[in-house]
Amino acid sequence: MSPTHSPAAPRPPSVSPSRRRQWSTVLVLCAAQVLIVLEQNIVNIALPDIQDDLGFSAADLVWTVNAYVVPFGGLLLLAGRLGDLISRRRVFLTGLSLFVLASLWCGLAENQSVLLVARFVQGIGGAVTAAGLLGMVVAVFVDPRDRARAIGVFGFASAGGSALGLVVGGMITHWLSWQWIFLINLPLGGLVLAFAFRLLPRDRGQGWSAGIDALGAVLATVAIMTGVYTLIGIPTQPVSATLVGSAVTFGALAGFGWRQARAATPLIPARVWRAPNVVAANLVQALMTGGLFAFLFFTVLQLQQVWHYGPFEAGIAFLPAPTVIAVVSLWLVPRLLARFPARAIVLTGLPILLIGFLLFTRISVAGDYLTSMLPSMIMLAFGFSITMPALMSLGMSAVPDNDAGTASGLFSTTQQVGGAVGLAVLTTVAAARTDAVSADGGEAAFAAVSGYRLGFLIAAGMIGVAVILAATLLTTRGAEPAQAETEQPVS
Template structure:
């Protein structure tokens, strides 16, 4: 039965739905997608040992997912409109689940990376439909607000909980279970969704496949250029070719979007000064935060010798502040001083945290070198993202609000991937050119080289955060003292 031909009183009739069960299924999908953004971080050192990744190449375990997810997110939203949200959700969850199984069984680096990319594709197809199904299922305003509040909480819980879950599973069993745990939950959702989630109206339209492919492949080529530069140098032929192909594909993407009748990216969304500036700030903050996750998960395990679960606990203070600050502090501060000063305060904290990390060394301790930056990141992101989201969406016409929200999430993911690649370039180059003091034993030498590389890369992270601060200061205009938007923040992912 198609989505547009549901019979009254049938399993696809919204009037017969158990809304609690529908919300439970949607939350399961959202948790799987959000968890997989961070869950692999704690498993990275073990994955490197088992599958033989290079220090720079290891970043692809994260970027293969985020590039596919962010690059195809807008196409996934369009597919939900044309195919029906339930169908897009089921297809996406089925792909995500199959890829999780294949990734958990991976015997080589390329096998794992291919599975991670397919996971990202599945997530991009399913994620836009989750929110759409919540909105159409809960039609009364009070019920919808409660459901959306739970949905947003699940997004944040998944992102933060992924760090703890990844560490726990890696410690208790194997890094493979970080992926395999998705399989039973995905199967349950894929089997129950067609029965219990109501059908949605489908729309006529065309898929902007050319735009989606050129955007994703162009960004991937640029990221590959940075990672290859870290491993083989800037003058290597493959590095130059990757950058050239990436720039060419992104130029083609812009040309396609300017001419397509139903583009996945409306270029007019970037015409507004505050909106375009806000998107750039999300790229900068996402680059700093994604890069920080990649670097510190290795530092706390390889240099501080924490177990994967201990490494997850090390991030807990930051995660707690990411929950508390947006709910309790940010709305009051925005009301008192306005959105722009609040954003500047958050970015100043993120910049200070990254600058603090430039001093880490092989002799650093968690309390002395890591805890302080963690607290600054948690508070800074909590102050930055809600008013920044509100600033971007405030000037969007109602008919474009869905497209703008999708761009916001995609920008955060792609910015994080490109930023991670740039910081990994610094990280890998530092390792390749390292000259530690003579006389060190092998373990101390390895810790020294890695710690110095983390410190060098964090200089780049501090520059990203500082660039975001300057963009808010010079580009975004002062805004009214209104409560910030409560949307989940892409940059924390």
């Protein structure tokens, strides 16, 4: 009798314990990503309730969102580099702990100042948590097929978490109170922390001897935070404040570039910039996320202020987006990445996004959700779902393992800064169009929709530029990950 049929030799399990642990690790990291990106959008639908309870003015209310975005975008590069030097695991656990504690502080806030300070600290925790996530996910698997699946799951966590935030925010605000959009992070974040502490392998960073460019980190942080702050404040702040903020931003950027060219251990090593597709993938991603942030912002306003949906109804209206993202990211994307070049997938997904934004320019005051919003929303969700994971794969595939945290922080930075800049520009242009139509005697709802339509048209133009950049700059070179000099992939 063959040994394989002996009772003493049972069949091996279909999934090995080590592989099961790897996938559990990826799921924990993706759960953390969902928490972080969820927090960026979950607040939007609750803003009217926060305004009523804490007495925010219309101009100050936007800082409930921006107090989180500014430190988040500004600290990602530094946090990513710290993960490479110290330990990605330790940096991640520290950041998530800070994020959870700050969420409790937000939920207990009884006045405007406390909430805004707590949101700022929450943004710091989010940045430290998120900076190295993509690098950690990519490092879990060596097998290209498993890595493609992991990137697909992470893509769902990123894009799906953003869309899901509006759904969850509407439900929590309707059934509980706005405080619970923050307090819900305590049990969820605590659960992720517990699993992460158990599953994430202990890793050793390069050590402080590898060096950190402190001056470069300060200049990058100042440039990003000041730039985002200035752009977001354009509609409400004096022209002089915008000019000063712009001068500080460009001065810090120039100083950062000068420092990176001369530092012995630059914050972003030149080898990261030279890795195939890093620059192109980050530029394309920035344009995409600028459009995504605008899509979420304008559609919330269209639903609640023009079509008079309540928070619960507006949240439910967004449910098709995360549903499509889940199906595409978790089922279709891994198959596409295993079968087709990532560049081809990007060049397929971007035109779908372009068409989706153009369709959104048809929205009107008298329109309805099923015919003038749902088809466009599904198309955008599909386009983002297949494009973003392919971009991540292209941008991270040739980065050395020792620089994975830095590259991951760079990707997260361009995602946040691209989204914030795109949203600031598009909302400013849309507001100007709205004011112009109102000045000509147009009704308030018609004027608002005119602004949204112009915003969607410009977003479509941004995607058109992304198509050109992707077609001319992205390459299939560097499909295999570069070998690290000292650090081994996490397994």
